[in-house]
Amino acid sequence: MVTARQLTGVTGMALAAALLIFTQPVTYASTFAQSATADKQAPAAAPNPTFTKDVLPILQRSCQNCHRPGTPAPMALLNYQDARPWARAIKQKVTSREMPPWHIDRSIGEYLEDPSLSDREVALIAAWVDSGAPEGRAADAPPARVFPPATEWTYGQPDLIVRMAKGFKIPANGPDFIPEEVVDPGITEDRYVKWVQIIPDAHRAVHHSHVYVDLPEGTDTAGLGLGMGSNVGNSMDLIEYGAGNDADIFPDGTTKVLKKGALFRFEAHYHPYGEETFDRQRVGIKFYPKGVVPKLAVTSHRIRTGVGNDWVLNRERIEDLLLRAGHKLSIDEPSMPTGALVAENPLHAAALLSIPPNSVVQHERFWPLPKAALIVSFQPHMHFRGSKMMLEAIHPDGRREMLTSATHYEQNWQITYKFKTPHLFPAGTILHTVSIHDNTANNKHNPDPTAWVGWGSRTMDEMGHGWTDVAFLSDAQYQEELAKRKAQRKTTTDVRQ
Numbered sequence: 001m002v003t004a005r006q007l008t009g010v011t012g013m014a015l016a017a018a019l020l021i022f023t024q025p026v027t028y029a030s031t032f033a034q035s036a037t038a039d040k041q042a043p044a045a046a047p048n049p050t051f052t053k054d055v056l057p058i059l060q061r062s063c064q065n066c067h068r069p070g071t072p073a074p075m076a077l078l079n080y081q082d083a084r085p086w087a088r089a090i091k092q093k094v095t096s097r098e099m100p101p102w103h104i105d106r107s108i109g110e111y112l113e114d115p116s117l118s119d120r121e122v123a124l125i126a127a128w129v130d131s132g133a134p135e136g137r138a139a140d141a142p143p144a145r146v147f148p149p150a151t152e153w154t155y156g157q158p159d160l161i162v163r164m165a166k167g168f169k170i171p172a173n174g175p176d177f178i179p180e181e182v183v184d185p186g187i188t189e190d191r192y193v194k195w196v197q198i199i200p201d202a203h204r205a206v207h208h209s210h211v212y213v214d215l216p217e218g219t220d221t222a223g224l225g226l227g228m229g230s231n232v233g234n235s236m237d238l239i240e241y242g243a244g245n246d247a248d249i250f251p252d253g254t255t256k257v258l259k260k261g262a263l264f265r266f267e268a269h270y271h272p273y274g275e276e277t278f279d280r281q282r283v284g285i286k287f288y289p290k291g292v293v294p295k296l297a298v299t300s301h302r303i304r305t306g307v308g309n310d311w312v313l314n315r316e317r318i319e320d321l322l323l324r325a326g327h328k329l330s331i332d333e334p335s336m337p338t339g340a341l342v343a344e345n346p347l348h349a350a351a352l353l354s355i356p357p358n359s360v361v362q363h364e365r366f367w368p369l370p371k372a373a374l375i376v377s378f379q380p381h382m383h384f385r386g387s388k389m390m391l392e393a394i395h396p397d398g399r400r401e402m403l404t405s406a407t408h409y410e411q412n413w414q415i416t417y418k419f420k421t422p423h424l425f426p427a428g429t430i431l432h433t434v435s436i437h438d439n440t441a442n443n444k445h446n447p448d449p450t451a452w453v454g455w456g457s458r459t460m461d462e463m464g465h466g467w468t469d470v471a472f473l474s475d476a477q478y479q480e481e482l483a484k485r486k487a488q489r490k491t492t493t494d495v496r497q
Helices: 012-022 029-036 051-062 080-095 119-130 315-324 344-350 475-496
Strands: 160-163 168-170 180-183 191-199 206-214 235-241 247-249 254-258 263-270 277-279 282-287 296-304 359-368 372-381 386-394 400-406 417-425 430-439 465-473
Touching: 051 080, 051 119, 080 119, 168 263, 191 206, 191 235, 235 254, 235 296, 296 359, 296 430, 372 386, 372 400, 372 475, 386 465, 400 417, 417 475, 430 465, 465 475
Parallel strands: 254 296
Antiparallel strands: 160 282, 168 277, 180 263, 191 247, 191 254, 191 282, 206 235, 206 263, 296 465, 359 430, 372 417, 372 465, 386 400, 386 430
């Protein structure tokens, strides 16, 4: 558990709330278990469901984006002839909530681009299979969906496409490797990103990939949200790619800023899978129209979970970080000095993650927001032992609010959950992440439950961090947004009355 002395950057009521909270141990395993079974009993499905009338509309909305020719999906589900041989597998996948991939508690929050099925839809598909998977009348079928080529862009044609100049050869066998390539995108003026997407050539070999924006020396970074949390130095994370997470779109009025003269640094993590292949990734960007300057800059933050009290468990490393940051320490300092703040990124490097053999373990991280902020999205990231992850907000008055709970985490689906309405919080609100790793034989993805596993970049190592897109606000912007939301709630309440 993190000690109160580590929660630097929290003041006033927020610190008082933190002191109260962290003296009371909280176990989240039961919370995850409860939320995983929170759905009400599924209502009865429509009698005598057929494919054309009942099942096909569900597949069109929630499955066909992936299950069509030219995608990595193992089969197409465009019509009855495609789907009928897979009927029993479809039932098993949807009733277990493995498909469509949406691995969070559906009772918590509202999200954009949510493909998940209602309990009634799951029951309907199961009833269709149990009744022999009948086709139904052709006249009942909705018009077929029309898709762009699978290699094209999710949100339309980008304004700028930047590709790796050389790319990388991935051997059939060997260890993971993480190469980098720097490319000049030719940014001659400041531009504002509306959406961004990565398309790899070698999807199967890409564990994940980043495109970083390296800013020229002397760049004015005011208003970019850098220098806070895990964003330190002169670089910005433009986008991270993983299976199931290839495009980021930003709410109106928010953006990632590309400064004049910036360079793109592709950093790909490759995992050989038995076939030699080659990858030249490309990133596509749609800009806001020229002359439109969004008010808020978005930055991506890693809220990494660790064992908690890094001062006690990894003191030598933490002392080194504090000394490098300019803090004066006595050789016999009994505890981490009050007010000592270590930048989040160096602290991540010192964090410990310990997952013993044949065990289920929980790790946490607390991050006090240094400024008021909008929380735009959340993407849990772990590896094969990853089981569950949650993101919670601890308000300055001590209230706790669950924002997202990934109750069925899947390593092979790195989904970004975009909040339908970004969460608004004042400075001092604590973002709290909890990760649970299952290193037992009950975890079907676990390659070896007898091994101790710690933090590391390899696929066989582990991680535990939540990618969180944040737009920081000035005090005036926070008050303006708060007033707007209060007015919207009043209008909604008046209309309902």
